[in-house]
Amino acid sequence: MTEIIPKPGIMDIALYVSGESRLAGHDDVLKLSSNENPLGSSEAAKAAFAAAADALNRYPSTDHADLRRAIGEVHGLDPARIICGVGSDEVLQFVTHAYAGQGDEVITTEHGFSMYPILARMVGAVPVTVSEAERRIDVDAILAAVTGRTRIVFIANPANPTGTMLDEEELQRLVDGLPRHVILVQDGAYVEFAGGFDGGVSLVDRHPNVIMTRTFSKIHGLGGLRIGWGYAQRQVIDVLNRIRQPFNLSSAQLAAAEAAIRDTGFTAHCAAENARWRDWMRNALVQMGIGCDESFANFLLARFAGSEEAEAADAALREDGILVRRVGGYGLPDALRITVGDETGCRRVIDCLSRFMHGKRGAE
Numbered sequence: 229m230t231e232i233i234p235k236p237g238i239m240d241i242a243l244y245v246s247g248e249s250r251l252a253g254h255d256d257v258l259k260l261s262s263n264e265n266p267l268g269s270s271e272a273a274k275a276a277f278a279a280a281a282d283a284l285n286r287y288p289s290t291d292h293a294d295l296r297r298a299i300g301e302v303h304g305l306d307p308a309r310i311i312c313g314v315g316s317d318e319v320l321q322f323v324t325h326a327y328a329g330q331g332d333e334v335i336t337t338e339h340g341f342s343m344y345p346i347l348a349r350m351v352g353a354v355p356v357t358v359s360e361a362e363r364r365i366d367v368d369a370i371l372a373a374v375t376g377r378t379r380i381v382f383i384a385n386p387a388n389p390t391g392t393m394l395d396e397e398e399l400q401r402l403v404d405g406l407p408r409h410v411i412l413v414q415d416g417a418y419v420e421f422a423g424g425f426d427g428g429v430s431l432v433d434r435h436p437n438v439i440m441t442r443t444f445s446k447i448h449g450l451g452g453l454r455i456g457w458g459y460a461q462r463q464v465i466d467v468l469n470r471i472r473q474p475f476n477l478s479s480a481q482l483a484a485a486e487a488a489i490r491d492t493g494f495t496a497h498c499a500a501e502n503a504r505w506r507d508w509m510r511n512a513l514v515q516m517g518i519g520c521d522e523s524f525a526n527f528l529l530a531r532f533a534g535s536e537e538a539e540a541a542d543a544a545l546r547e548d549g550i551l552v553r554r555v556g557g558y559g560l561p562d563a564l565r566i567t568v569g570d571e572t573g574c575r576r577v578i579d580c581l582s583r584f585m586h587g588k589r590g591a592e
Contacts, residue, residue: 236330237349244342245557254549258576260567261553262451263388263418263527267501267570269449269484270494276487277453280480288479295477298486299457305429309459311468312485314476316417316441316456320382321347322468323439323458327411328353328379335373335381337365339390339558341415344382353379363390363521363529363560367398371405381406384415386422389555389565391523393422396430403435414440418525420447420495421502425524429459436461446526447498448488455485502526506568512578516585527567530581535561537588544584550577 251257292312300307313319320343328334330352336344338360345355356378358369365383374381381402386393394402403412412435414428419442428440439460445451455477458468488494510528513520519531532538535556542564545552553565566577 235352237352241346241349242342244346251546251549251551256549258550258569258573260527260569260573260577261551261565263446263525263565263567264451265447265449265498265526266568266573267449267494267498270488270491272491272494273448273450273484273488277480277484280478280483283479286479288475288477288482290474292477292482295482295486295489296457298489302489302492303429305459309432309462309465310457311460311465311472312455312457312477312482313472314456315445315454316415316443316458317343318476319441319456319458319468320344320413320415321350322471323411323413324348324351324353324380325471326467331377332379333375333377335370335378337370337383337387339363339387339555339560340382341384341388342557347382348380360390363387364392365394365398367394367402367405370402374406374410378407378410380411380413382413382415384417385428386416386418386524388418388525389527389553389558389560389563390521390529391418391525391527392521393425393524396425399428399431403431403438406437408437410437412438414438416440417443417446420499421506421526422524423499423503432459432461436463439464444485444488447495447502448485449498450484450488453481453484455481501570502568505571505574509566509568509574509578513581516582518581518585527565529555529560529563529565531560531563533562538562538564540588541581541584545577545580548576548580550580552577 296307296310324347328351332353333356334348334353335356348355358373360366416427419427431438432440441458444455510520513530520528555563555565
């Protein structure tokens with residue numbers, strides 16, 4: 229029998245590993261490993277999702293017109309320039325399939341989201357990883373890595389798992405330095421937590437080679453439904469829609485997302501609570517001697533003296549029934565990514581780490 233061989237690049241893909249949700253010996257686990265919204269989701273979104281059960285026999289809309297209209301109204305965008313996907317991941321996949329192929333290069337950054345190289349290899353492209361500067365995207369390093377084969381630059385801004393962010397001046401410098409045939413993807417999964425940043429809208433409006441993406445999984449609390457969207461100029465959206473499956477989102481997804489985007493009061497409350505407890509927890513970490521950059525997302529990157537200390541801190545948290553994310557796979561073996569929880573969750577993390585650090589110093 230002839231051996232069935234996948235396309236080049238497929239077997240080079242390292243499987244994505246999600247945050248843990250179960251912990252042996254603990255029935256009530258505090259899960260802070262996946263950057264989920266501790267406040268849940270909008271009551272309006274829940275009601276819309278439940279109501280969609282009455283029409284499960286009907287096919288969903290193929291053009292997502294109502295959801296795109298709602299997104300446009302809330303964010304002041306042209307609905308015709310919006311595309312919706314199964315999470316923002318699918319929109320990123322559309323971009324990669326449409327604009328990169330065998331032998332092309334896709335630039336990612338040192339601590340960038342692990343899906344970016346997976347997407348590149350999926351189409352036979354070569355992921356090119358550039359260094360960061362103190363856990364922050366380095367514009368000069370990206371521009372220096374661009375070659376004639378470069379097709380896409382992926383950045384998460386705010387970044388995951390570091391939580392750091394490029395300001396709009398640096399973003400503009402990056403766009404200005406890229407050849408016009410190279411697409412910059414501004415992945416804005418955490419934009420709503422940053423405050424005062426349009427997520428790349430103004431860049432998209434000025435530059436045909438910029439695409440921005442957003443998700444309903446984080447601030448809207450709909451991670452279990454997998455809904456995202458992208459915004460670009462009309463000619464780009466036209467290309468992406470040609471490879472989007474017509475029924476990629478269900479009626480329940482569309483209904484819940486529309487209700488969620490329109491519930492701006494819930495979104496504002498989530499952003500305010502996140503900022504409050506993110507700042508409180510960061511200050512507490514720094515005071516106990518744990519390194520922690522300012523974060524513009526809904527998580528913190530806690531940096532320890534080395535990988536052994538990070539592993540021991542993780543073990544202490546797990547013993548207390550708290551799950552956070554080890555990020556050695558992102559090139560940060562000395563760090564733990566900790567989702568910002570509600571008040572109870574944040575205090576519980578700090579109490580545990582305080583005991584850990586006190587015990588460590590006592591042992592020394």
